[in-house]
Amino acid sequence: xxxxxxxxxxxxxxxxxxxxxxxxxxxxxxxxxxxxxxxxxxxxxxxxxxxxxxxxxxxxxxxxxxxxxxxx
Amino acid sequence: xxxxxxxxxxxxxxxxxxxxxxxxxxxxxxxxxxxxxxxxxxxxxxxxxxxxxxxxxxxxxxxxxxxxxxxx
Numbered sequence: 001x002x003x004x005x006x007x008x009x010x011x012x013x014x015x016x017x018x019x020x021x022x023x024x025x026x027x028x029x030x031x032x033x034x035x036x037x038x039x040x041x042x043x044x045x046x047x048x049x050x051x052x053x054x055x056x057x058x059x060x061x062x063x064x065x066x067x068x069x070x071x072x
Numbered sequence: 073x074x075x076x077x078x079x080x081x082x083x084x085x086x087x088x089x090x091x092x093x094x095x096x097x098x099x100x101x102x103x104x105x106x107x108x109x110x111x112x113x114x115x116x117x118x119x120x121x122x123x124x125x126x127x128x129x130x131x132x133x134x135x136x137x138x139x140x141x142x143x144x
Contacts, residue, residue: 051121
């Protein structure tokens, strides 16, 4: 799914990119971020409008800054 | 109110800072961002966990990047 909200696509693609750089599964990222695996999948596919607190959880789990997840 | 989530405080303080630099009211910012005035107040006071799409709306209305609203 491509969201009509480009910013969600950018965020989701960056989450997937950095997750793969760490060579971890969605399940492992979910565990590290204290979120649900299906939620991580929805974020990567830009199917959900993420909140700032969850953006921070994911950035922290990926060992990057929130800003890194917003770069196009 | 000070949120226990520091990132919400940072975001809210930056929204207020850039809004004042533009010398506009919460009501005017709300109008420009197509959000409600009380919502802008809650965001500035870190009382609400904002979503990425609304972060983008506010950044655009303030003529800054989302990243500028995350700087401590």
